[in-house]
Amino acid sequence: MLGPMSVRPPSVDRVLRSAPGAAAVARFGHEATAVAIRAALARVRVGELAAVPDQVALAAISALEAAAVPSLRPVLNLTGTVLHTNLGRALLAEAAIAAATEAMRHAATLEFDLATGGRGERDDHVRALLCELTGAEDAIAVNNNAAALVLALSALAAGRETIVSRGELIEIGGSFRLPAIMESAGTRLVEVGTTNRTHARDYEGAIGPATALVMKVHTSNYRVEGFTAEVAPRELAAIAHAGEVPLLDDLGSGTLIDLTRHGLPRERTVADAIRDGADLVTFSGDKLLGGPQAGFIVGRRDLVARCAKHPLKRALRLDKIRLAALEATLRLYRNPDRLAAELPTLRLLARPAAEIRALSERLTAPLAAWAGTGWAAEVIDCQSQIGSGAMPVETIPSAGIALTPAGRASGAAVEALAARLRGLPVPVIGTIRHGALRLDLRCLEDAAVLLAQLA
Numbered sequence: 001m002l003g004p005m006s007v008r009p010p011s012v013d014r015v016l017r018s019a020p021g022a023a024a025v026a027r028f029g030h031e032a033t034a035v036a037i038r039a040a041l042a043r044v045r046v047g048e049l050a051a052v053p054d055q056v057a058l059a060a061i062s063a064l065e066a067a068a069v070p071s072l073r074p075v076l077n078l079t080g081t082v083l084h085t086n087l088g089r090a091l092l093a094e095a096a097i098a099a100a101t102e103a104m105r106h107a108a109t110l111e112f113d114l115a116t117g118g119r120g121e122r123d124d125h126v127r128a129l130l131c132e133l134t135g136a137e138d139a140i141a142v143n144n145n146a147a148a149l150v151l152a153l154s155a156l157a158a159g160r161e162t163i164v165s166r167g168e169l170i171e172i173g174g175s176f177r178l179p180a181i182m183e184s185a186g187t188r189l190v191e192v193g194t195t196n197r198t199h200a201r202d203y204e205g206a207i208g209p210a211t212a213l214v215m216k217v218h219t220s221n222y223r224v225e226g227f228t229a230e231v232a233p234r235e236l237a238a239i240a241h242a243g244e245v246p247l248l249d250d251l252g253s254g255t256l257i258d259l260t261r262h263g264l265p266r267e268r269t270v271a272d273a274i275r276d277g278a279d280l281v282t283f284s285g286d287k288l289l290g291g292p293q294a295g296f297i298v299g300r301r302d303l304v305a306r307c308a309k310h311p312l313k314r315a316l317r318l319d320k321i322r323l324a325a326l327e328a329t330l331r332l333y334r335n336p337d338r339l340a341a342e343l344p345t346l347r348l349l350a351r352p353a354a355e356i357r358a359l360s361e362r363l364t365a366p367l368a369a370w371a372g373t374g375w376a377a378e379v380i381d382c383q384s385q386i387g388s389g390a391m392p393v394e395t396i397p398s399a400g401i402a403l404t405p406a407g408r409a410s411g412a413a414v415e416a417l418a419a420r421l422r423g424l425p426v427p428v429i430g431t432i433r434h435g436a437l438r439l440d441l442r443c444l445e446d447a448a449v450l451l452a453q454l455a
Contacts, residue, residue: 009044010053012037020057028064036060075427076450080398080440082348083253083387087429089286089293091344093332096291096325103324110320123308125323129330133256134270136281136298140308141326142316146172146181148282148295149250153185155310156246156280156303157212162187165198165231167224168217178217187212197229200239207243214240216278218252218268233268237277246279246303253388254283254296256333262340262350264386265394270298279303287388290345291329292322348443349386349396356441357381357399363447364401367439370454371417376404384442400440411435424453 015021015037016030024033040059043049049059075087083089092100102108113120121127123140130139142148153162162182169191171177182189190211192202203214216236231239233249240247251273260266267288273281280303285294297307307313318326332342340346360379368377380402383395405413417437421428426449430439444450 009041009051010056012041015041015053015056015060018053018057020054020061024057024061024064027061028068032064033060036063039063073427075429076453077443078400078428078430078439078441080382080384080400080431080438080442081387082345082384082443083287085388089388090290091348092292092325093290093329093343095332095342096328099324099328100292100321103320108320108324110323122317122320122323125327126330129327129333130296130298133330133333134281134298135274136270136304137301138304139296139298140304140313141285141318141323142295142297142313143318143322144286144293145250145252145254145282145284145295146176147316148297150181150185151307151310151312151316152248152280152282152297153182153187153213154312155307156248158186160187160212161190161208161210162213162215162248163190163192163203163206163211164215164217165193165202166191167193167195167198167228167230168215168219170217170219196224196227198231199229200231200235203231203236203239204243207240207245211243211245213246213248214243215248215250217250233273233276233278237279240279241277246300247277248280248282249273249276249278251281251283253287253289254281255288257336257339259288259349261336262346264349264396274299280307284388285326285329288345288386289329290343292325294318294322294326348445351442353381353397353399359441359444359447360399360401363441363450366451366454367401367403371403374406374413375417376406378402378404380438382438382440384440396442398440398442400438400442402436402438404436426453428453 012034016025016034021033021037037056037060040049040056040063043059044051044056049055077084077087079087109120111120111122126141127139130136142151164178169178179189190206192198192206207214214236216233237247251268251270255267255269256271258269270281270283278299280297280299283296285291285296297304332339340350357379364377364379368375371377378401380400382398382400384398385395403417414432414435414437418430418432421430428450430437432438
């Protein structure tokens with residue numbers, strides 16, 4: 001290594017006039033290249049870099065390339081959680097990707113009515129489909145389910161009371177709590193029942209002149225078991241209607257189909273909630289539905305109209321790209337026989353464990369070779385999670401590969417191996433458990449993608 005100030009650094013201009021310096025200017029622009037060269041010259045002054053113009057320019061190019069890598073990058077999700085919130089939740093169907101691409105490439109009928117030549121409504125692009133698939137009278141879309149809930153509460157219950165069971169006062173990711181949502185919407189929370197048991201009489205006794213809504217909330221990330229009681233949705237709707245107040249059913253993830261048809265656990269559908277008497281239902285677009293991030297309010301026409309006219313609706317509305325992807329995704333549900341083949345979320349959730357195990361057996365040797373000596377790779381049975389608040393305690397049989405340090409297990413070694421995987425051109429994300437790096441292959445459909453990274 002050179003000692004500090006052992007050679008006088010070249011000037012910025014001289015480095016810019018070198019062949020790699022000129023190439024950097026052509027690629028990244030003069031100003032950005034000059035800034036990167038100055039940073040590289042600082043390394044020359046402390047002896048970290050040779051005072052050779054070409055080498056200084058190449059160091060600058062390396063820094064510029066590193067800075068140009070997108071922050072939002074594709075990864076291989078081998079965590080075993082299909083709808084992983086931190087990894088973007090649902091993968092979009094090819095039809096949705098194509099529709100979004102077309103919307104980005106061209107001017108579009110976002111709020112233009114071709115029949116009349118006048119102004120249109122952006123919700124019209126998904127309204128009819130949502131009503132058809134759920135049995136609701138009307139529907140609107142916003143940017144996520146939390147937004148749908150805030151909008152509904154603000155439009156229908158601001159300054160008045162909303163009744164919720166204590167057992168349904170959820171907190172979701174990022175310490176986002178239902179009571180805080182209700183407070184921001186200006187409605188007063190009235191808790192009924194206890195954490196584990198809420199009865200019909202609790203709701204009946206709480207309804208009064210100040211009541212605006214009765215609300216049922218899907219316990220998206222936990223389940224209370226044991227000595228429990230809750231009021232069935234149909235009975236709760238009858239109680240609310242007897243008290244002359246609407247029932248808002250927040251389904252959270254929300255599914256449009258009976259998942260048992262695909263070998264998955266039963267989950268209440270949006271149509272179930274409407275049939276059970278809910279006046280409004282809120283749910284997500286990017287979870288079990290398998291579309292882009294969105295939230296929906298469906299239900300009684302008069303109540304949906306009040307939500308649509310609220311000032312918050314404009315702040316929470318969707319752009320043309322997501323609306324195009326949503327419309328294309330919803331259209332797939334019109335053909336249930338093709339849905340598992342065309343909707344990635346459903347395809348991954350319904351993937352047979354035997355198929356995943358066979359893939360794991362093929363990839364064990366390449367992964368062992370990549371990890372190097374001192375590591376053992378073996379096929380394991382594991383349990384995938386649906387994720388994103390859907391079916392919090394149910395899991396799906398799956399398979400994968402465990403990479404374990406030979407001899408005495410070292411937590412630091414496992415962490416380092418996980419970091420190596422995250423450092424690949426397409427980062428590979430697994431989980432660390434029981435002293436091993438575990439890769440659940442449920443979400444890996446193309447083995448060649450992983451093999452290319454290992455190479």
